[in-house]
Structure formats: C-alpha cells, structure tokens
Amino acid sequence: MKLIVAIIQPHKLNAVKSALEAVEVNLMTVTEVLGQGRQKGVTEVYRGAKEAGGLLKKVRLDIAVNETFVEPTIKAITEGAHTGTVGDGKIFVLNLDECIRISSGERGGIAIG
C-alpha cells in the first residue's frame, strides 16, 4: 500500500479529479494549502507596505492506493495537473503501513478502495 501526496495548482483540481476517476481512483482527501516552490511566491502591497514572499494557494491531494494503482494514479495526476510551467506542483509517494475502514473495521488492502 502507498500513500500518494500531490501538491497541485488549485485550478487543475477538476482536471486531476476527472483523470483519476478515469482510472477508477475515486477516493481522495483534498485540502487547501499554502506553499512556494521555484516560483518564490508573490509580493503583496497593503497601504504602501510591501510584503514579499507571500505564499501561493495550492491544493493538496491525499490518496491511499494498492500497489497496482500506484502508476496509474501518478500518471493521472501528472496528466491532469500538467501545464509545463513552474508552479505545476509535486507528487510524493510514501509507504503506507496500515489502513482501517472505520465503518466495518476491515484492515489492509481491502479497506483502501
């Protein structure tokens, strides 16, 4: 089992969601986060006072999958979120030790999907 964490552009969320659904990955957790990468954030101005390095809004996806779904998931996220410019985001793949479905108490791979 793997936990796939992806940081993407907020406006690409729908495209990524569609791409994931196309490879039958339907379960995900989405959160709004702030971040900066090679873009180095933005400068904001309030009543003449400049604030450099403001962080940009991003969207974070957390998706737990079984081994066979790892590559299709990475491919779907990459396709959906790609624009080819800085700020497109990153995908991290982590080992996942355990997964428990709260409603039934099932554990492991069967509890993921």
Place this chain on the structure above:
Amino acid sequence: MNSGDTAWVLTSTALVLLMTLPGLAFFYGGLVRRKNVLSILMQCFIILCVVSLQWVLFGYSLAFGPDFHGIIGKLDWAGLRGVGALPNTDYAATIPHSVFMIFQAMFAVITPALIIGAYAERVKFSAFLVFTLLWSTFVYDPLAHWVWGTGGWLKALGALDFAGGIVVHVSSGVSALVLAILLGKRIGYNHKPIRPHNLPFTVLGAALLWFGWFGFNAGSALAADGNAANAFITTNTATAAAGLTWALIEWWHNGTPTILGAATGAVAGLVAITPACGFVNPMNAIFIGMIVAVICYLAIALVKAKLGYDDSLDAFGVHGVGGMWGTIATGLFAEKAVNAAGANGLLFGGTHQMLVQMLIVVVTVAFAAIMTLIIYKIVDALIGMRVEEKNEIVGLDLTQQSESAYTVIE
C-alpha cells in the same frame, strides 16, 4: 421649485450610488472565484471615481447639453458651466438643474459597471480603465442624448424609456456580449458556470440592488408624486414576480429552487420593469416580471450553454435580454391612464408605439455592438485587453492589485 421633489431626487441619487457600490460590486464579487473578488470590487469602485469626474467635466454636457443635430449634446455645459441652482425646465422644472445632473451621474456610473460581468476574471486593469472611459464617452453619452436629451433623435420619435431599459441595460448588456465573445473564454471554462465563491455576498448585493433600484426607477419621475409612487410599486411588484417565477422554474426544471436563482430572477425583474415602471399599472408589472424570468432563464441556462460564449456573470443574459424584453413590454403595456405624458402600448391600441420600441432596440443593439467592437480593437492594440495566461491562473487580485481578499493562515 419644490423642496419635496428636490429632497426625493437627492435621496434617489444616493440610492442609485448604492446600486453600484456596494450593490453590484458584491452581487458580482460573490459570483467570481475568491482569487478575483477584489478585482471586481476595485473595478466597481474605480468606475465610480472615473465616471463621476468624466460626467462633471464633459459627460453631462455631451448627454444632456444643447442639442447638435439630434446626435450629441454640445460642450456648452462642460465643467458644469451654467448648471446650478436654477431649474432646467426641459428636464425637470421643480428641482435645481444641478440635482438633475448629479442624479443622472449615478446612471452614467452604473452602466459601464454592469459590463464588468462579461469580462470578469480575465481583463487587464489598465485596459479596463481606458475601455471604460472611451465607452462612457462614445457609447453611453450619445445614447443618453438620443433617448433622453432634449432634441435627441430617438426622443423625437417618441421612444419611451422611463428609467433606462435601453440607455442603461440594453446598451451595457449588448456590449457585454460583444466583449465576452472578443475576449474569449476564461481558462478552464467549459460550458458550465464556474462555482461562485461566496453566494451570501451575491444575495446581499442583489438585495442592495433591489433597495437602490427604488431610487433608480421612482427617482426617475424627478418628483415626489403619484407617478413616482406608481414606479415604486411596479418596480417592487415586477421584481417579486420575477424572483418567484425563476425559483419555480428551477424547482420544476432542476428539482430544487436556489437562492442564486431567486436573486438572479429578481435582478432580471428589476431590469425589465425599468423602462416600463412609470407607464404601466402594477397588475401588468406582474406579467412583465414573470415573462422576464422565463426569457432570461432560457437565455442563460440553455442558449448560453449551447452557443458556448463565456458571459461570465451573465451581464448579457440578465441586462441585455431583460432590457430588450422590458423595452418591448413598454410598447405592449404602456397606457395613458397611468401616465398622461407616456403613450398607449399595443394592448391599448398603440401599434405605432410598439414599432418605435422595436426600432430603439434594433438601433441600440447595432450602435452598442459596433462601437464596443471598435473600442475593443483600439484598446486591445494599444494595451491588450486580456491578462497573460499565468496571471489569469494566479488570479487578478494578486497580479493586477498585489493584494488578496482572504488569508488561509494568518
């Protein structure tokens, strides 16, 4: 001179200001994504500043000044020369000329602000400023002269537009459609509306529009009299009918009524009753309101989706389409029994009035569309109307104004 009339028109002036800010600003501001809400508020705010100045410097004189061959006002009143405490009997015999001028200023302000709904979320701020100034000067001011100015050629034909169905709503709505097509769709727009970021703002804005519209319509009587009272009542009645009808259509068509639908319907009702409010009776205002809800719903939910243009906040679908219906409806339901200074519409034997109303719709659509196309081409060539792709993605608040509306983490 009548102090009651003067007090009412001054009060109405402030009510019409409230329609642009905060009414329209929040109505539109709630409908965009959160990365663009400040851009909408800023555009409404700056229009109030820019057009207020344009109006007292030369706009008022172009629209209402001494007539030049029926097409434009001469610049005799530029800088408000001769526009003072004495009434101008051509326009309003019982209030100071300066009060009529500042009341009309608020109409000149809100009209270009309505167009914001078409280019929301993708227009470059500098280009928007230049476009607005040119549009006010070369579209609004001449059109106001044609329909309302003494000697204006459409006024001479007998055109009826009590509070601005043609001058304000058809002109801005049609220009909005032309701009939406020329600018192209927002990145990611795919025939479906992009989700509004704050519907409570939109409802607040719609409610303030409704409230301010009493000044817009009943104030257009330019007196505190029975005519103003009738306009007040027809305005409220048509708006109520349209808001309810829109909600019922959604209930039947989609399974649930929505607050955005009720609010949109109410605004469409306000638009439709605007040209008619001083000429029709309250029972016919109900028909005007019900029918505008059906027509605008069809235009927005079906026609727009099918044709695929991105009129982002439905400036054309509500103001253009609603304004056209209201202008035609005036030719249908107007009656001299309500307002002796008006005319009888088709239902009261006035075939001629109906033809005049249809003519002013055609003339206004053609004039606004052609002029908007020309102004767009000039501004686009000089400055570029649309922001760069990466700026559109990050949002106009950060890229055009360097500020953001909401913090995620303090």
